[in-house]
Amino acid sequence: MTVPPQRIVILGPPGSGKSTLARHLGARHGLPVFHLDRAYWRPGWVEADPESFRAEVERIAALPAWVIDGNYTDTIAPRFARADTVIYLDMPAWLCTARVLWRTLSSLGRVRPKGPEGCPEQLTFEFLSYTANWNRFRRAHSLALVESFAGRQIVLRGTSAVPVFAAG
Numbered sequence: 706m707t708v709p710p711q712r713i714v715i716l717g718p719p720g721s722g723k724s725t726l727a728r729h730l731g732a733r734h735g736l737p738v739f740h741l742d743r744a745y746w747r748p749g750w751v752e753a754d755p756e757s758f759r760a761e762v763e764r765i766a767a768l769p770a771w772v773i774d775g776n777y778t779d780t781i782a783p784r785f786a787r788a789d790t791v792i793y794l795d796m797p798a799w800l801c802t803a804r805v806l807w808r809t810l811s812s813l814g815r816v817r818p819k820g821p822e823g824c825p826e827q828l829t830f831e832f833l834s835y836t837a838n839w840n841r842f843r844r845a846h847s848l849a850l851v852e853s854f855a856g857r858q859i860v861l862r863g864t865s866a867v868p869v870f871a872a873g
Contacts, residue, residue: 709734710790715774717794718839720801727774729871739765741775748823790857802837
């Protein structure tokens with residue numbers, strides 16, 4: 706019998722489903738869920754001070770149980786030091802870009818539920834380009850991070866893998 710996870714890190718491209726999977730796993734395992742976008746972004750899409758953001762990530766990582774979604778690889782060390790499971794959502798760029806576009810357009814001008822407080826959705830070419838090019842420029846580094854993790858490593862490839870995994 707597998708020991709249920711107590712501290713899960715979820716990584717992956719924007720629009721891959723990190724937050725949705727985090728909420729599902731948190732509910733299934735009775736774990737608090739932390740979305741790093743909410744800790745990083747201040748109202749008006751102002752970036753957090755790096756020291757205060759790092760301190761907040763360290764505070765969260767020190768808690769006894771959690772699911773944390775978000776990349777922010779500058780703060781991966783405190784999460785990896787305490788995590789027992791790391792999940793990477795390996796999704797195609799076209800799907801992630803379509804999801805980000807849909808998510809943005811469906812909430813344009815409003816703060817998305819579970820989104821950063823005071824940060825209404827906005828459509829920018831920069832973020833769409835970042836999402837569309839994630840696999841080209843960031844995927845290999847992200848997968849290498851997952852491979853470097855000493856605990857349980859899970860890579861979910863494609864959309865059909867996530868619901869099968871989430872169902873337990």
